[in-house]
Amino acid sequence: MNFLGVNSREEIKKLQEKGLKRIIDHVYNNNTSYRNKFDRLGIKPSDINGLTDIEKLPFTTKEDLRNNYPLGMSCVPKEKIMRIHMSSGTTGSPVLQPYTRSDIDQWSTTMARCLYVAGVRENDVMQITPSFGLFNGGFGFHYGAERIGCMIVPAGPGNTKRQIKFIEDFGTTSLGSVASYAIRIMEVAEEEGKEFPNLKRGVFGAETLSDGLRKKIEESLGIESYDIYGMTETGGVGCGIDCNCHDGIHIWEDHYILEVIDPKTGEALSEGEEGEIVLTSFTREALPVIRFRTGDIASIIEDKCDCGMPHRRISRIKGRVDDLLIIKGVNVYPSEIEHLLCNTPGIGNNYQIFVKEENGFHDLMIQVEGNISAVEIKKRIKENFLFTPEVEVLPNGRIPRNEGKAVRIIKNKEV
Numbered sequence: 001m002n003f004l005g006v007n008s009r010e011e012i013k014k015l016q017e018k019g020l021k022r023i024i025d026h027v028y029n030n031n032t033s034y035r036n037k038f039d040r041l042g043i044k045p046s047d048i049n050g051l052t053d054i055e056k057l058p059f060t061t062k063e064d065l066r067n068n069y070p071l072g073m074s075c076v077p078k079e080k081i082m083r084i085h086m087s088s089g090t091t092g093s094p095v096l097q098p099y100t101r102s103d104i105d106q107w108s109t110t111m112a113r114c115l116y117v118a119g120v121r122e123n124d125v126m127q128i129t130p131s132f133g134l135f136n137g138g139f140g141f142h143y144g145a146e147r148i149g150c151m152i153v154p155a156g157p158g159n160t161k162r163q164i165k166f167i168e169d170f171g172t173t174s175l176g177s178v179a180s181y182a183i184r185i186m187e188v189a190e191e192e193g194k195e196f197p198n199l200k201r202g203v204f205g206a207e208t209l210s211d212g213l214r215k216k217i218e219e220s221l222g223i224e225s226y227d228i229y230g231m232t233e234t235g236g237v238g239c240g241i242d243c244n245c246h247d248g249i250h251i252w253e254d255h256y257i258l259e260v261i262d263p264k265t266g267e268a269l270s271e272g273e274e275g276e277i278v279l280t281s282f283t284r285e286a287l288p289v290i291r292f293r294t295g296d297i298a299s300i301i302e303d304k305c306d307c308g309m310p311h312r313r314i315s316r317i318k319g320r321v322d323d324l325l326i327i328k329g330v331n332v333y334p335s336e337i338e339h340l341l342c343n344t345p346g347i348g349n350n351y352q353i354f355v356k357e358e359n360g361f362h363d364l365m366i367q368v369e370g371n372i373s374a375v376e377i378k379k380r381i382k383e384n385f386l387f388t389p390e391v392e393v394l395p396n397g398r399i400p401r402n403e404g405k406a407v408r409i410i411k412n413k414e415v
């Protein structure tokens, strides 16, 4: 089976041009919410004749999906829906994603490609630790691995000692996980003095992985790690992954149209310019998103990747549009501070960043584990970001661990 799909940029361009036209017809004719939005701007499907016409189209936001909960943005009759997944926000209605049979097939195709690029083959054993439930992670990995035909261990989250036993008992070669849970597995394995000679790779999603953290996990577990991208709104995990050049995430452009915009003005930016990632899922059926504002800040990498795949790459996600902090007049994303912490020798496996907001300005208090002085950390942060936060150093193991996604940025809570 050809897991890689297309071979050239010309092929991608043709698919995108045809796909955009088809998907605009589909959403306009089958969903009132989309149609009203287009009508208000005076846009008809017949106005979309080429790829550059995408800029005429309105954006879709997380709010649009929330406001239309549960199925207000679905473009198919309910009887065609086979599955739903959703992500619960901290406030308001959840974001729901319905899937038709064709959507499950699209998801299997894109996830299988991600796993294939990470080196997963038929003779591998894939242990899946994200949950099998409303969160899309577990099922996404499952469909991809099933399409490849490898042996699946659908462990789900939690019970880390049992996960380690499974890795040993089944000779797990490939671990699917959210990044912070891989750290947990690493810590417990270290405590128990376990080594995993069969384990070759980890495919980590839902959280961005800094180079420092990636290196630490790779060395400790003896694996190569891959960063997988995707979210509930775009149809789940699997929009792209980094290849073994590990220099940016390839987005599967035969399924998603990739744009970067200025988050303030909404204007399209050129390759290489940093802005908000916008995706159009033009091969989805139940709920294709048109120009979905992901909130992720990154840029499109201009050069072709050494791996030879024609799909363009985005740079490391620098942060989220709504995460931007203003500290003593300096604009900074929490992930930039995380990146620095992860690359500072002496800092352990865990940290928390407490953010206090007052009138649009922020203050930081950082807690880390490890063998390093607070003064040293303050000095490093001052050198890089020109402000000095409060810092507290705790012994290893003192910061609470989660079995799912780690909670590292905590807003407006008294410490």
Ligand SMILES: [Zn+2]
Pocket: 242, 243, 244, 245, 250, 305, 306, 307, 308, 309
């Ligand atoms: Zn590549």
